[in-house]
Amino acid sequence: MELTQARREILEAAAACFMEQGFHATSIDVVARRMGATKGRVYHHYQSKVDLFFDVHRLGMALLFDAVEPARQAPGDALQVLAAMMRAHALAMFRHHAFESVVVQGVQLHRFGALTPRQRQELDELIASRDRFEQLFKQQAAAARDAGLLQAPDLSVAVKTLLGGLQWSLIWYRPEIDDSQATQERLADAMVNLLVQGLATRRQGSAAGGQGA
Amino acid sequence: MELTQARREILEAAAACFMEQGFHATSIDVVARRMGATKGRVYHHYQSKVDLFFDVHRLGMALLFDAVEPARQAPGDALQVLAAMMRAHALAMFRHHAFESVVVQGVQLHRFGALTPRQRQELDELIASRDRFEQLFKQQAAAARDAGLLQAPDLSVAVKTLLGGLQWSLIWYRPEIDDSQATQERLADAMVNLLVQGLATRRQGSAAGGQGA
DNA sequence: GTCTATATGGTGATAGAC
DNA sequence: GTCTATCACCATATAGAC
Numbered sequence: 001m002e003l004t005q006a007r008r009e010i011l012e013a014a015a016a017c018f019m020e021q022g023f024h025a026t027s028i029d030v031v032a033r034r035m036g037a038t039k040g041r042v043y044h045h046y047q048s049k050v051d052l053f054f055d056v057h058r059l060g061m062a063l064l065f066d067a068v069e070p071a072r073q074a075p076g077d078a079l080q081v082l083a084a085m086m087r088a089h090a091l092a093m094f095r096h097h098a099f100e101s102v103v104v105q106g107v108q109l110h111r112f113g114a115l116t117p118r119q120r121q122e123l124d125e126l127i128a129s130r131d132r133f134e135q136l137f138k139q140q141a142a143a144a145r146d147a148g149l150l151q152a153p154d155l156s157v158a159v160k161t162l163l164g165g166l167q168w169s170l171i172w173y174r175p176e177i178d179d180s181q182a183t184q185e186r187l188a189d190a191m192v193n194l195l196v197q198g199l200a201t202r203r204q205g206s207a208a209g210g211q212g213a
Numbered sequence: 214m215e216l217t218q219a220r221r222e223i224l225e226a227a228a229a230c231f232m233e234q235g236f237h238a239t240s241i242d243v244v245a246r247r248m249g250a251t252k253g254r255v256y257h258h259y260q261s262k263v264d265l266f267f268d269v270h271r272l273g274m275a276l277l278f279d280a281v282e283p284a285r286q287a288p289g290d291a292l293q294v295l296a297a298m299m300r301a302h303a304l305a306m307f308r309h310h311a312f313e314s315v316v317v318q319g320v321q322l323h324r325f326g327a328l329t330p331r332q333r334q335e336l337d338e339l340i341a342s343r344d345r346f347e348q349l350f351k352q353q354a355a356a357a358r359d360a361g362l363l364q365a366p367d368l369s370v371a372v373k374t375l376l377g378g379l380q381w382s383l384i385w386y387r388p389e390i391d392d393s394q395a396t397q398e399r400l401a402d403a404m405v406n407l408l409v410q411g412l413a414t415r416r417q418g419s420a421a422g423g424q425g426a
Numbered sequence: 427g428t429c430t431a432t433a434t435g436g437t438g439a440t441a442g443a444c
Numbered sequence: 445g446t447c448t449a450t451c452a453c454c455a456t457a458t459a460g461a462c
Contacts, residue, residue: 006427011300014359020323020324021324022235022237022321022322022324022370023235024234024235024236024237024238025326027454027455027456028455028456028457029454029455029456030448037428037429038428038429039429039457040427040428040429040430041427041428041429043456043457043458044427044428045427047457048456049455049457051455062221076416079412079413079414082412089279095352096234103448106373107384108318108384109251110233110234111234111238112283113232113238144412146376148414149413149414150412150413150414151407151410151412151413151415152403152407152412153403154403157400157403157407158403158407158412160250160381160382160385161378161379161382161403161404161407161408162378162407162412163381164377164378164379164380164381164382164384165374165375165377165381166374166377167377167381168374168376168377168378168380168381169373169377171320171375171377172319172373176255187370190366190370190371190374191369191374192367193366193376194370194371194375194408194411195374195408195411196411196412196413196414197411198366198407198408198409198410198411198412198413199292199295199354199357199363199364199365199375199408199409199411200292200362200363200364200409200410200411201361201362201363201364201369202364202418207416211431219445240434240436240437240438241437241439242437242438243439250446251446251447252438252439252447252448252449253445253446253447253448254445254446254447256438256439257445257446258445260439261438261439262437262438262439420442
């Protein structure tokens with residue numbers, strides 16, 4: 001995604017507003033006011049509020065892919081790679097909290113009102129990119145299962161539950177209050193460890209306890 | 214919660230609308246239209262849209278407590294009881310999908326605009342009841358940990374991640390499409406099993422594989 | 427490029443007939 | 445108790461000055 005500085009600044013303001021108040025409750029006026037501007041500026045760069053929302057969502061997805069795709073080359077077995085991807089996902093959500101909150105909001109919003117054909121297509125592309133993101137984890141989980149490292153009768157349910165556990169942190173954890181990097185990594189590790197190892201005590205430890213890189 | 218039939222009907226319609234479109238995008242007109250009525254009927258029973266939302270949320274929480282509290286008396290050790298509570302939670306979300314979607318929406322909504330003192334207090338009570346619900350799981354998890362059945366460095370993070378994994382199903386699973394009871398139970402079991410046992414293969418199986426009741 | 431109007435439509439809430 | 449009619453307000457989006 002290439003973005004001018006002007007657009008980037010608008011996206012940051014919009015992401016923060018959408019996160020705090022939600023898409024429908026956010027007016028273009030408050031987005032502009034957050035930048036110390038008026039809505040003329042916003043409408044010069046974006047045709048409509050929906051287009052603005054879509055661009056925030058698009059950047060949010062790009063940031064996720066940028067964080068998770070490198071983790072696929074993490075060292076270790078297939079399960080350790082999956083854990084590294086989950087860890088990268090969690091850290092990216094902390095780092096880009098507002099944008100990723102908007103992504104989750106996009107998942108939940110079924111109706112945006114009437115969309116132009118172009119907007120409809122952009123929405124379809126966003127949905128497709130979310131599917132692709134989930135596929136990243138599903139493929140890695142499949143590899144881990146083929147290697148006998150992973151138990152899951154239904155891989156699709158497992159991955160969705162897993163990502164849900166991570167993504168829920170967008171709601172209860174607010175990185176702006178306590179944003180030490182070490183704290184964030186400890187939190188990410190705690191979530192990943194729970195999801196990989198499970199709640200139940202392991203009497204005889206199997207491998208795959210550590211996260212890669 | 215005592216509810217007249219009239220109020221109950223309004224709540225059902227409102228829950229469906231809030232789920233599909235979100236609080237802000239839902240107009241009282243469409244809630245009324247869903248009942249084949251006009252908004253005069255809604256405003257006769259509810260002073261404002263916020264009050265209506267709060268009542269949907271309140272009923273959603275009541276339904277959750279009604280489902281999970283009995284599960285605390287499930288047979289088995291402390292971890293099996295926790296699993297039974299999770300299973301009950303999942304099934305309650307499937308059963309009352311619209312209401313629980315609204316509850317999750319309530320967690321995310323930070324700002325409702327200006328609230329009267331009474332509304333402010335009702336919101337505080339709703340937040341408190343959500344905390345109480347989480348405490349139910351946290352206490353049970355603590356009991357399981359004291360019994361040596363559960364590993365989790367941070368119980369609070371573990372419970373939040375756990376509930377997040379379950380609650381995410383509100384977004385991707387739509388019970389109205391395929392609502393066979395057996396399917397729902399299989400899905401609930403799959404999620405609970407993943408969260409309790411973890412992704413990683415267990416070479417030597419410890420106990421706590423079955424869900425109670 | 428950014429601003430200040432302003433047109434336009436929709437929504438929460440109320441008043442009062444029936 | 446439920447309806448219709450209406451008010452007041454707010455938000456999206458546009459037009460045009462600077």
